[in-house]
Amino acid sequence: MFTGIIEAVGTIESLQPAGGDYRVKVAVNTLDMADVKLGDSIAVNGVCLTVTELYSKGFWADVSLETIRHTCFKDYRADQPVNLEKAMMTTSRLGGHIVSGHVDGVGTIIERHDDARSVRFRVQVPKALLKYIADRGSITIEGVSLTVNGIEDDVFELNIVPHTLAQTVLVHYSAGQSVHLEVDLIARYLERLISKAESTEAPKSDISLEFLAQNGFHRG
Incomplete structure (x- = not known):
């Protein structure tokens, strides 16, 4: 999860085909990577990516075909500037709002x-x-x-x-x-x-006024 408060502007260094999808190399510039490890999430222009490799200037991440289809990544080129935000910690201030990193x-x-x-x-x-x-x-x-x-x-x-x-x-x-x-x-x-509540029929009940009267809960 993220907050929508950008921590740094990085740069796409390369977007490379790999086994049918892509790998992206991101230079993070001023983003503090001291606490980042493999498997951590970083939002790149609002897209949640998983760090698969660290290098001296930033990180590598995989970009699936699903992501390519629903984002602007297919148009990105080397030197493209991108917003960066590391995943929020539970102890962090929520300065923006709750952001999932899943582009709609x-x-x-x-x-x-x-x-x-x-x-x-x-x-x-x-x-x-x-x-x-x-x-x-x-x-x-x-x-x-x-x-x-x-x-x-x-x-x-x-x-x-x-x-x-x-x-x-x-x-x-x-x-x-x-x-x-x-x-x-x-x-x-x-x-x-709401949509699930509206589409779900209320369960049928065998309780009736006659049943309640027979069991002492209602007098006609």
Whole structure:
């Protein structure tokens, strides 16, 4: 699990075919790797990857075909900057919101404009994800925990403050850029619970008014 608070901006050094899927080599730059071991999780632009090998400047990870199909990784090239966040610890502050690192879909930035010292993005989202996005709710863009400022049709708006802009890859993004989206985890599980409850028939009972009367619980 992650928080959506980016710890460093790294760089894709290579994305190599390997046995039918891919391996990715990530230089972590300023990310502290002292406590990272093989098998640990690191979110790369919001995608949870497992560390399979450590090297002097960062780590290697496997990228499955499932990940390639549902993310922007297929378009990544050497020198691509990426947001990085190590998996949260139970003793850490939850500075953003609960993020799983499982991308729900790919959106497209359709507009960027300055708003005082901040920057506003308008992002077009796949229609299947619209039901999970709420005004003033949480959403993850490229692994960054952000607040939805408004939503109209299939487009929602975000306000990126100067610190977030400076510390993430969003500083480089403009109209036309594809971005990883992860909707609020609670909304996703709540929908599942409600849909299962609605589709499950209540168990039939043999208890009736006649049964209750016969057993002294009811008087007609």
